[in-house]
Amino acid sequence: MATAFDAFYIRAASRSGGQRFCVHHAPRGLPARGVVLYVHPFAEELNKSRRMAAMASRAMAQAGFAVLQIDLLGCGDSSGELSDAGWSDWIEDALLGADWLMNRYPGLPMWWWGLRAGALVASQAAQMCPRASSLLLWQPALSGKLLLNQFLRLNAAAAGLLDGSAKEAMARSRQALAAGDDVGVAGYRLPAAVAVGLEQAVLQLPERVRTVRWLEVVAREPAELLPASLAQVDKWNADMCDAQTWAVSGPAFWQTQEIEDAPVLVYTTVRALLSPAGLKSGE
Incomplete structure (x- = not known):
């Protein structure tokens, strides 16, 4: 059975104003395990990855997580055009979504989930978040x-x-x-x-983040993370962070000509969230 979801708008309090379109997937089962805020990539990558984000959100909700997808200013179904947006507006929008989740589900662990450029936004917003939280990174841009x-x-x-x-x-x-x-x-x-x-923007580890789950999709077999990604994760682990990595085989769905799915990524993402001690890459 599909997980129920609600679609609604949140009014932005930033200088840009307007409304931000949101989709909320409520957690199944009690007690809820945590909350997850999805920060999307921009331009056409947002449209290409919509289906995968929805699939993963449903899977996370079925596993007991509350998930909020928020369209940033000028993106998707939110107010304005891309030409109206600024990078600082997107940081504020991400914090707006996080506040909504934390108020709706007080006391639960907070996860910032970012894809591509969304990972950069998420990491910067997490730096400004007063609550200790974790990062869930899909194909994160290092720079x-x-x-x-x-x-x-x-x-x-x-x-x-x-x-x-x-x-x-x-x-x-x-x-x-x-x-x-x-x-x-x-x-x-x-x-x-x-x-x-x-x-x-540079992908950095926020001060109050001690847990990172880093996942990449690779077209070839065997699936392996890029050397630059492994180097970044090693650096974070040396800084007393629990950063775990997974590489799965699948299409680069955020940039393929047609809309494509990477179901193994969805499955592995849920496993990563449910494993506080982490799993070795490829398990």
């Missing part, structure tokens, strides 16, 4: 600068530009962003207020 470069390359690739022309196009886009202008990215208008925050 916003690298992620921004990937998005800017999409324009050059879509235009069929050669290597030299592509570099010139990216340089023009960066100049426009530096001047405070919007640039087109994969059919969206990327505002400078988002791009600057994204470029400066």
